[in-house]
Amino acid sequence: MVALSRGVLVVTGAGRGIGAAVAKAAAADGWTVAVNYARDAASAQATVDSITAAGGSAKAIQADVRSEAGIAALFVAADELGPLQGLVNNAGGSAEARIADLTAADYDGQMDSNLRTTVFCSREAVRRMATDRGGSGGVIINMGSRASVLGGQPGRVMYAAAKGAVDGFTVGLANEVGKLGIRVNCIRPGVIRTESHEARAGAERLRQITAPVALGRPGEPEEVAQLAVFLLSPAASYMTGALVDLGGGR
Helix, strand or coil: CCCCCCEEEEECCCCCHHHHHHHHHHHHCCEEEEEEECCCHHHHHHHHHHHHHCCCEEEEEECCCCCHHHHHHHHHHHHCCCCEEEEEECCCCCCCCCHHHCCHHHHHHHHHHHHHHHHHHHHHHHHHHCHHHCCCCEEEEEECCCHHHHCCCCCCHHHHHHHHHHHHHHHHHHHHHHHHCEEEEEEEECCECCHHHHHHHHHHHHHHHHCCCCCCCCECHHHHHHHHHHHHCHHHCCCCCCEEEECCCC
8 A cells, every 4th residue: 555645756777676676665655756767668667567556656767867868858757747856866887997997988987877867867856846946845865885985896996986976975965955955865785686786796706795794695675775765754854964874784
């Protein structure tokens, strides 16, 4: 049974993994969810179908949020669902490039995927939600990473650096828009069991990475989603500028 409507929520990169889990959990908590995806229409539609089958409301919206044009198109489409009141900046990605072999294209790819998407999607959300612009306030959640503290795996230094920038952006934006009715927080997951992570690392490598974790296992997308739902809710009404670790004690 879906709770009372909380408003429209945009979740970027919501076709699979953590994004899909967040979209489903938020819809179950009463949000109307704009399920953003870049390429995999089938997975995004499967997320929407799961939400609607459970009595929730969602729409799949194709947009590449690495570009301003894609971001603008996403938010215009989301406007059709109603007034925006939430954003989860989940889209991102990690690519391997050791620093001695790093190219400008590698650098731009990591910064565009993980920082640029977060910054410019947040801009569009603030334009709609800020009370000084006629909005009624809202919540932004940025998806960071424990890599911002730990430095990432060898070859993924730029991913860690980009996520470190997301940390700083979160705190700064929270200070900037707090009096405009908008809360901004960051979830920093550790190793989470997703299709992309398992495909990249492999089962044995995943076991090696999680060996130092205090809880002795990777996290599940649904565990990240439950934290996101809490941060989106009135129960977290005095939380802003927080960097919340979800790494199993790693």
